[in-house]
Amino acid sequence: MHKLCVTEDIPEREARAFETPNGDTIFITQRDGAFFAYQNVCPHLQVELEFLENQFLDRDQEYIECSTHGALFTVETGECISGPCLGQSLEKVEITVHSDGGIYLPE
Numbered sequence: 001m002h003k004l005c006v007t008e009d010i011p012e013r014e015a016r017a018f019e020t021p022n023g024d025t026i027f028i029t030q031r032d033g034a035f036f037a038y039q040n041v042c043p044h045l046q047v048e049l050e051f052l053e054n055q056f057l058d059r060d061q062e063y064i065e066c067s068t069h070g071a072l073f074t075v076e077t078g079e080c081i082s083g084p085c086l087g088q089s090l091e092k093v094e095i096t097v098h099s100d101g102g103i104y105l106p107e
């Protein structure tokens, strides 16, 4: 397993980007105590979502937002609920939170 960070690194309603060992860029966000991770690729034009470092959420920190055309995605499922890729989804990344407080990528 590959340790990405610890839970304290990702406060509630914030997000942070990581590079995985195979070179993908992913981001993790926390909502209601649960952690969700997605590939940092917008399903609209296959570009990275953020313009500013680690800014993956909209102004209200309610949805994941693509900075290019403003598509909004739910934190829990990654489904686009507004914007040009309506109905498409971000690609979810499986992560596990261990009792040591670490967030890991499975092998």
Ligand code: FES
Residues within 6 Å of the ligand: 042, 043, 044, 045, 046, 047, 066, 067, 068, 069, 070, 071, 083, 084, 085
């Ligand atoms: S590239 Fe993300 S909404 Fe267009």
